[in-house]
Amino acid sequence: MDSLASKLTERESEQLCDLLGNVELTLLYKASVHGYKASAFHQQCDHQGPTLLVAFNRSGYIFGGYTSVDYAQSGQAITDKKAFLFNFEEEMLFFIEVKSGHNARFDDNKGPNFGQQLYFCYNNQPVVYHQRGKAFSFDAETLYGNDTELIECEVYKKPWRNILWTADRRAELMEKIRNQKPLTTSVSCFQILMIGPVGAGKSSFFNSINSIFMGRITSKAILTTQFRTYPVKDGRAGKSLPFVLCDTMGLEEQSGAGLDIEDISSILQGHIPDRYKFNPISPFQPDEQKASRQEKIHCVVYVIDATKISLMSDKLQDKLTTIRRKVNSLGNLYVSSYIKTKVSSRLGVSVSCVLPVKNYSQEVELELNCDVLLLTALQQMLNFADDYLDDVCPMEDQPK
Structure with a gap:
């Protein structure tokens, strides 16, 4: 688990991973290394998505809690139906769900707490503190032996x-991508259209996909002021795969520069x-x-550079929002590449449509890891395109 060493045994780790849906956990914070101070905890754990806290006391108890909501020092009470407390008893894992209608924790700048009942690293010390509350039903003796x-x-x-x-x-x-035909x-x-700011990685995405199926690094597409349609072959002498990636001129924030929104409508049609x-x-x-259904766009992809999303200007964000509304009004489906929380919240797309990749x-x-991410994103784009065609095509246009 990165450069930090987990104190959990292999069996304990497996049980916790199974409890969370057979996931692989990454160790973010270790108090003996980073310190028991709240500031150290927040520096390592804020804005990291769902987290699992595991505490170990002198009496040998292993216990803690899970929250699916980011730590953000917001000063707000957090509702989290997925939150729970847990402990191990004779290597068996037990967990306690948060009660319906109660807040799972309070998101402040202090150490982590659950239900404002159980506090860890309390007052910047290596201690746990328990006070009365109703969010979780537990007693200190059972959960951590009162130690x-x-x-x-x-x-x-x-x-x-x-x-x-x-x-x-x-x-x-x-193999799935080779066989997924409309x-x-x-x-x-x-037909998959890529839209994004200048230099966001649209051409690089095509080159990356092309590289995977060619079995070597390729550089066919370049930064362009044209509309380009790029088929991908299954190997140098192979047949064309059942998709075309369409590249466009980059978006720019000022009017009269970059790709015009009206041009996007023409591309979609x-x-x-x-x-x-x-x-x-x-x-x-x-x-x-009127263009044929084959010539129209079946899926629109917003390609955004994750390292620059926080620097995106309001004007460019407004332009992307206008494009999204135009795409939705025409009935096309879209999917967004890169970074769950920032992209989802800033562009107004659902988390299921956020697909991080590395070109x-x-x-x-x-x-291997680059290939798996890129192929996973492409597979989902094809699924969305398939859903769109299934929705707009009449029954008589379906194979008998």
């Missing part, structure tokens, strides 16, 4: 999405041809001919 002196306190991060990092999983994803007879492959060069001052003027940039060889 308030701690010898260790650890906090673990639970991943907000489980990923299986194996070569078998990579092979499984690649069910509707009027569409031969999925299938009017703009491959290699069309955008003119920020004069949007594309489509003819009256290939400076690497000269493929890496």
Whole structure:
């Protein structure tokens, strides 16, 4: 678990991971290393998503609590139906759920607490403190043997999405993507449009996906002022895979620069041809001919650089919001790449649509973890595109 050593035994760790849904925990905070001060706890654990606190006392008790809501020093009472307390008794794990209608904890700048009943690292000391409350039903003797002196306190991060990092999983994803063809007879492959600020990584995403299926690092797509459609082949001499990644000119915050919102409408409707060069001052003027379902976009992807999301200007955020509303009004589905909380809250998309990836940039060889993340994101995009086509295509357009 990173460079910190967990005090949990392998069996204890397995039981806790199973309790949380067969996850892999990451050790964030260890009091004997970082200190028992509240400031040290918050420095390591704030804004880390769901966390599990494990305490060890002099009498050999192992106990703690889980919260699915970020620590943020908000000064607010936290409602968390998934919160619970736990302890081990003779290597058996027992847990106590938070009572309905009660707050799970108070999110302040002090040490962690559960239900404002059980406080850890109380007053910046290696102790636990218990006071009366109604959120959790427990007694101090059963939970921790009434021994308030701690010898260790650890906090673990639970991943907000489980990923299986194996070569078998990579092979499984690649095979699924090869075989995931549109069910509707009027569409031969999925059209996926990538939208994002200049330099966000749209072209790099295509290059990364292309690299995986080519089996080597490739650099086919570059930063562009054109509309480009990129099919991906299954190997150098292989057949085209059942999707096309569409790249666009980058968005810019000022008007009259970057991709125009009206051009996005034309792209979505299938009017703009491959290699069309955008003119920020004069949007594309489509003819009256209706595009086929194959030419239209089936899934829209917002590509955002996670390292720059907090620096995004209000003007650019407003432009992305306008685009999202336009996309939704046309019935298209969308998915957003990168960072759960920041992207979800700033762009107004659901957490299930946030797909973190790492593009290939400076690497000269493929890496398993990068491949699995990229393929997982692509698989979900194809699923969303499939859902869209299933929703808009009439029954007579479905295969018999």
